[in-house]
Amino acid sequence: TDASWIGTARITATVTDSSGAFTSNVLVFNVWNHYTNDMTLTDVTISYSLVFSGLTPLDVNATDVAPYTLQQLGSITAAFDSTVSFEMTNSHIFGHQDIGTESLTIAFEGDPSTPWGLWYKRTSDSPWENIVGAVASAGNNGGVVMTYTHDGGLMGSLNGGTYAIFDVASEEVGGGSGGGGNYPPATGVYGLTATIHPDAQMKFNWGYEDDSLLGGADFVAVYTCTGVGCTVDMSTPVFTTSPTLMAWTLVGNDGESYTVLVQTENGQYDGSGNALTGGGQSITVIADGGVTPAPTIEANSPIIEDTGITFTWTATSTDDVEHWMVCWSGSQSVVQDSFDSVVGDGACAETTDSTTSLTVTEQDICDGECNTNMFFAIGAKDATGNVYSPSAGTSHMSAIDFSDGVVDPGVIDGGSDSDEDNVGEDSDGDGVTDGNDICPQTPIGESVNSYGCSHSQIDFDEDGWNDTVDACPLLWGNSTVLNGCPDADEDQVSDPEDDCPNTFGTSTQPTVGCPDDDSDGWANANDSFPFDANEWNDADGDNIGDNADQCPNTPLDISVGRDGCELSEESSLLFYSAVGAGGIAGASLLFFMMPRMMRGMNAEEQKDRMKWDDQVWQEPKGMPMGPPVEAASQPEPSLTGVSRPDGYEYLEWPAASGDWWYRSGAGLDWAKWEQ
Structure with missing residues (x-):
């Protein structure tokens, strides 16, 4: 064979008549290589064959390796020993567009009726992978012949690594709903415990009898039922996870009883359709979602002394109260309406038992000397950690003004109080005489505290926006668009609500105020197509956005077109023979060509063909092409x-x-x- 023919060739045929008129036609074709190598190892004969394009040298060899024992194959729990094992080296790996037919034939001693399978691992640390398409048959002279072949249509040439034959054909062995091939996990759940948390949360933890026996197909399934003496529904688990996660949290309802069963499974079932398990445990708990019953709290006036401030109160319905707490804030609405938000922020003090008194200092409250109004609320805490403080009324609250010379600004309760000290002229008619009114021009009809100030006259955060119009009355802010809220990046999203407070952004989901280059509402960090305003998600990972994807559930490793649907496959083989002239009696060449290189085309046909090829022959996901360069x-x-x-x-x-x-x-x- 003349190697100079390898590559792309053109044959031009011209016919001329007696008048000198002529016409021509051109045939363009590719000539490819055909590499073969027969190798004999210990107790096995291997034959390798590959058709490929170009002048790249190719050398494929195999060497003996020690048999493998007790190997886990894919997700199969059982262990297997290899019958044949060898190391194969390959000097060059070709992509699917550069090859034709590739075949690997392995002849060895064995029983043809055994479900033999060919398995591969790239390195010693890699898991075994089943080579789908390898077929075992009886040899002509006895034994078994394992054959793997493909036409290069969707995959490249075989890689170097370790190849072995086991008596298991694929990961599907033993599957199904019934039959002698099913098997349970080799170990089960052990040591299941439950911890009760506030807000009706229950956290469950577990371990395993022997975690070294967990298989690749094993998982943990959680089943539940509600009510005293209930029966767990085993038809569908409420939660499944890999064995590496050994905790699960259930959020229930206050006072409700829950039974939770946790067991190992592997997707196998017995003849009755029940999931096979390596063992499980169950536990019953009662959710605790609040201080029940809720106590009634009446706060007394605080006692202010040099040594501290003592709060006392009386309470009824305290059966579920383990201890008490006093929390404070510069805003009455915070401790009255959002008591839970203050708990845990260092703005509370707690008793050590159910005693209804507590002393705190200005150091506790303000980390030093206080110099402003402070509001205090009494709350109860149960043994689980649930917290309760009334949101209605002010009987559980008190207030202290730590400004110079001021003792008690009073709690605003919707009205105003007057006493015998408030005598004389009251020019603004708010019920506080001018001599005691530090806000003498209160608008008519607005409620005031004992010092004659209404909310419209107070600017707690001193940002120039009074509290009635300040959208963030406790936070200094200079945003005129957001009425006194802080907006560091000036994106018109206040910093407390901005998930990216220091970066300008217009996103609305799933994060707010973050960069959104295509202005589709989805933050760049969560947008699969950050520069396409019409797409933001790709559920099946085929690089076609869900809005345009006509087949949104395409499996992985399936080549798709612009509509997101699977493309059809096409492959063919052409045998071309030519007889030369000028003294050459005859010659024949075996040309192995890809479908897109099969015949001569004019310019317009070539363009259409190339468009078709770009769709049909696009590379499948995950297919390597040459060595990686600076791979992430x-x-x-x-x-x-x-x-x-x-x-x-x-x-x-x-x-x-x-x-x-x-x-x-x-x-x-x-x-x-x-x-």
Whole structure:
């Protein structure tokens, strides 16, 4: 064979008549290489064959390696020993567009009726992968012949690595609903405990009898039922997770009884359709969602001394109260309407028991000397940690004005109080005489405190916006658009509500006030198409946005067109023979060509064909093409994965690689998931 023919060739045929008129036609074709190598190892014979384009040298060899024992294959829980094992080296890996037919034939001693399977691992630390399409048959001279072949239409040439034959054909072995091939997990759940938390939350933790026996297909399933003496519904789990996660939180209703069963499963079922399990445990708990019954609290006037401020109160219905707390704020509405928001922020003091008195100092309240109005509210706390303070009325509250010379501004209760000290002229008619009124021009009809000031005359955060119009009365702010709220990045989203307070942004979901380059409402960090205003999500990962995707549930590793639907496959083989002239009696060449290189075309046909090829022959996801150049070591935070019930977001990256990453929130760095 003349190697100079390899590559693209043109044959031009011209016919001329006796008058000198002529016409020509051109045939363009490719001539490809055909590489073969037969190798004999210990107790096995291997034949390799590949048709490929170009002049790249190719050398494929195989060497013996020690048999493998007790190997886990894919997600199968059982362990297997190899019958054949060898290391294959390949000097060059071709992409699917550069190859024709590739075949690997392995002849060995064995029983043809055994469900043999060919498995592969790239490195010693890699998991075994089943080579789908490998077929075992009886050999002509006895034994077994394992054959793997493909036409290069959708995949490149075989990679170097370790190949082995086990007596299991695929990961589907033992599957189904019934039959002798089913098997349960090798270990079960052990040590199930429950911890009661406030707001009716119950956290469950568990371990395993022997976690070294957990298989790749094993998972944890959680089942529940509600009510005293209830029967757990085993038809569908309420939560499933990998064995690496050994905790789950249930949010229930106050006083309700819950039974929770946790067990290991692997997706196998017995003949009755029941999930096979390695073992499970159950536990029953009662949710605690509040201080029940809620106590009635009456606060006495605080006693102010040099040593501190003593608060006392009386209370009824205290059966569920373990101890008490006093919380404070510069805003009455905060401690009255949002008592829970103050708890845990360092603005509370607690008793050590159910005693109804507590002494605090200005150091406790203001980290030093106080110099402004402060409002105080009494609250109750139960043994679980639930907190209660009335939101209606002010009987559980008191106020102290720490300004110079002022003792008690009083709690605004919707009215005004007058006493015998408030005598004389009251020019603004607010019930506080001018001699005691520090806000002498109160608008008519507005309620005031004991010093004659209404909300419209108070600017607590001193930002120039009085409290009645200040959208953020406790936070200094200079935004005229947002009525006194802080807006550091000037994106018209107040800093407390801005998920990116220092970066201008217009996003509305899932984060607010973050960069959104295409103005589709989705923040760049959560937008799969940050520069396309019509797309933001790609549920099936085929790079076609969900809004345009006509097939939104396409499986991974399926080539798709612009509409997101699977493309059809096409492949063919052409045998071309030519007989030369000028003394050459005859010659024949075997030409192996890709479908898009099969015949001569004029210019317009060539353009149409190239468009068709760009769709049909696009590379499948995850297919390598040459050595990586400066490859990223982890996915970018801007990539979006799939949220699971365990509260984490998961991403397979690179696509179809089998490597999974996780994180606890959008925009955070990804961490690699290790089993």
